[in-house]
Amino acid sequence: MLDGASDEDLVTQIATQDQRAFRVLIARHMRRALRVAQATTGTAADADDIAQEAFVRVWHRASSFDQRIARFTTWFYRIVVNLAMDRLRRPRSEPLDHAANVASEAPDPLAHLVASEEQHMLAGALAEISERQRAAIALFHFEGLSGREGADAMNLSEKAFESLWIRARAALRQQVLARRLRPGAKP
Amino acid sequence: MTLEEFKRLAETWGGDMARWPEASRAAAEALAQTADARQILEDARQLDRLIDAAAPEISEDRVSRAIGAVTIRLAAPERPRFALLPLTRWLVPATSFACAAAVGASFAFIQPLNIGRPQSDGAILTLLLDSALLEHDWVVR
Numbered sequence: 001m002l003d004g005a006s007d008e009d010l011v012t013q014i015a016t017q018d019q020r021a022f023r024v025l026i027a028r029h030m031r032r033a034l035r036v037a038q039a040t041t042g043t044a045a046d047a048d049d050i051a052q053e054a055f056v057r058v059w060h061r062a063s064s065f066d067q068r069i070a071r072f073t074t075w076f077y078r079i080v081v082n083l084a085m086d087r088l089r090r091p092r093s094e095p096l097d098h099a100a101n102v103a104s105e106a107p108d109p110l111a112h113l114v115a116s117e118e119q120h121m122l123a124g125a126l127a128e129i130s131e132r133q134r135a136a137i138a139l140f141h142f143e144g145l146s147g148r149e150g151a152d153a154m155n156l157s158e159k160a161f162e163s164l165w166i167r168a169r170a171a172l173r174q175q176v177l178a179r180r181l182r183p184g185a186k187p
Numbered sequence: 188m189t190l191e192e193f194k195r196l197a198e199t200w201g202g203d204m205a206r207w208p209e210a211s212r213a214a215a216e217a218l219a220q221t222a223d224a225r226q227i228l229e230d231a232r233q234l235d236r237l238i239d240a241a242a243p244e245i246s247e248d249r250v251s252r253a254i255g256a257v258t259i260r261l262a263a264p265e266r267p268r269f270a271l272l273p274l275t276r277w278l279v280p281a282t283s284f285a286c287a288a289a290v291g292a293s294f295a296f297i298q299p300l301n302i303g304r305p306q307s308d309g310a311i312l313t314l315l316l317d318s319a320l321l322e323h324d325w326v327v328r
Contacts, residue, residue: 026257030250038243047243048253055257122241141201141235142242147208166199172241173234 007072014062026055029073032143033080039138040084042127050083070152077145077153081135088131125175133168140165188214194227202232 002010002024013021033054038047057079065075126134132154139150151161193215200207204215218224 026254030253031245034245034249034253035243038245039241044243044249048249048256051253052257052260056260059261118237119240122237126241137238137241141238146206162199169198169201169234169238172238176234176237 008065008067011058011062011065011067011072014059015065022055022059025058029076030055033076035142036077036080036135036138037084039126039142040081040131040135041087042134046084046087050080050087053083054079071149073143073145074149074152077139077143077149078155081139081154084135085131121179122176125172125179128175129168129171132164133171136161136165136168137172188218190218190221190223190227193218193224197227197231201235202228202230203235204228 002013002021005013005021005024007025007028010021010025014025030051033051034047037050037054038044041047041050054076058076065072126137129137135154136150139145139153140147145153147162147165148158150165151158154161154164156164188211192211196207196211196215204212204219207215219228
């Protein structure tokens with residue numbers, strides 16, 4: 001019965017400590033949380049921590065969610081993006097590992113081989129743009145959020161999100177062009 | 188809508204016109220029939236495909252592991268509330284410093300030091316005479 005429930009109804013149930021509702025919600029959104037966190041931070045290990053922490057917060061803060069104000073996905077993505085930004089503010093010594101993570105889990109080995117060079121180049125290009133631009137790409141492009149939803153998730157005005165998204169796309173295009181012309185280049 | 192406006196929309200929102208702002212969609216769809224507009228759309232779709240290819244692949248195993256980790260974290264006994272507050276790690280050193288400062292201030296109030304305190308002319312003269320007496324010891328004899 002819970003499987004067909006809306007995200008918002010599940011959160012209402014979770015606010016009453018309903019573990020079954022939580023299991024349905026986490027199964028529904030864990031992959032998205034991991035993808036947005038990894039696209040933003042660039043590391044799988046950070047993404048794992050962030051996605052887990054985001055769901056722990058959903059469990060503890062479900063009662064503060066108001067579906068009259070926001071959809072669950074907007075509220076949840078905001079938690080994920082905020083955690084990712086917090087993580088990126090910490091000093092880090094290891095480089096981003098977009099390339100390794102993007103290429104490592106392709107299901108078809110042949111397709112993986114053919115695409116790996118392109119993926120490697122793209123991963124490098126993604127790593128070169130700002131974390132906010134990566135978050136905008138993850139929300140708008142990977143997750144299919146609208147401009148309004150992306151803006152809400154990043155706590156920005158719709159205009160500001162649109163501007164960030166335009167810069168993100170342009171920067172990525174520039175990175176891709178530069179890398180195609182001069183492999184390994186950092187424009 | 189001009190071709191330039193069409194191009195700006197394509198570069199902003201990508202090659203999927205369904206995701207373009209609704210207000211400009213009808214005019215854009217009419218223009219999309221022209222060869223130039225089709226080329227612009229194709230360029231935008233090419234970038235869309237590139238961005239799609241950059242999306243991190245998340246395996247089913249990893250999703251399951253992450254779900255399991257959340258379950259374990261929630262099942263674990265909750266840490267004391269104060270341990271979660273970021274300010275509490277400064278509480279012990281800050282309290283120690285405040286106590287030390289309070290003790291120091293109390294001593295200073297009860298028994299102030301005379302060193303460096305401005306003296307009156309009379310007091311300086313007395314000090315000089317006293318030290319002269321101690322040095323030469325002639326009054327005692």
